[in-house]
Amino acid sequence: MSTIDDVSRFVFSTLFFPKKVLIDRPGIIVNKIMQKYSGLNSQHRAVFFFEEIMSGLQNESIKKLGRDKAKALWYKTGKDVAARYLVLGNAKKMPSFLQKITIEYVLSGFRAAGQTFALKTNFNSSDKSFVVTGNNNLVCRKTNLGDFSSGLVSGIVSFFTGENIEAETICNCPNCKIIANKKIQKKYILNIDFVRPDKYYFSLNFPKFISNSSGSGSFKDFIKFRKIVVDIDSKFTYKGHALALGEIGLFHIIARNYIDALSKKSFDDVVLKASINIAKDMFAKKINESDKIDEIFKMLSAVGYGNFFFRKNLKKITVINKWVPYYDGIFYYQQLMLCGFLNAATNHKWSILEVSFEKKESTLKIVLEKR
């Protein structure tokens, strides 16, 4: 692979083209996992996440908890995220002769989705050891904490082999290696019930028909017009900020574990601050406030967060977010990110006054109040 165009073609052919990930509708990205040998058969709603929000949370947890406790927190979180992905895919233990192809296949999906820790994978069926190597990995290149990725790998290997196999990351970013091996001491056993979707997940996240009255573009349009670019390591960036695709539960699991270990206030502060930083680069050439807000909503729509409509007066901003990604009726992460982006676009401090959700067209209403 030599040029960026080759890389784009590769990403499209592995991730998007065989209709594995549907990216042609504004607001909604659906990942279909229905492959003969994947051991998975389902679909899930996905969104692109900003690297800086996750690295911000990791760095804060290292600062507040110390490195060892932060490592344990992110390892557990990575393993929970793997469990969520596999539960949604109805994954089962695979017979030995299919374990290698299955595990490497699943990891290739993470790689194509911009999760650069999995550029090379090698599973050894005889001793069930697994080595995963990456380059300039998202998040750990900014935190030197690769435990989220090793938790994820441990979850996947454990699930498909039917044995608890732990993993560890040797992070010398830009070179990073994850090793899963039976010799690694027990760290965390998966709890599947903790990550199961609630009963509305399937009915609210996959609308058959949506009208595009918001006038937004899809992810496909953003790639086509190079608003989002794919680089040589199959990393996606928007105005210089890296993004990776994940099932919508990812940040909710992060929020839940992070808030348990630290506090809600700490989570709020970090997500808000990181979002303000990201947004500042979005409108380098835009002066007009409504153009800035428009840019935010179009971008959020393209990367899977639903469709947006808003009203603004001097004291309040009301955002209507249709087809919002639905996870257990919790919207912390989206509302904070949105609040941060709007703070940056308007150059004012807004706080969240009211959040309400209606199941009809999966509609979230957020009212912000000027401080």
Ligand SMILES: [Zn+2]
């Ligand atoms: Zn690393």
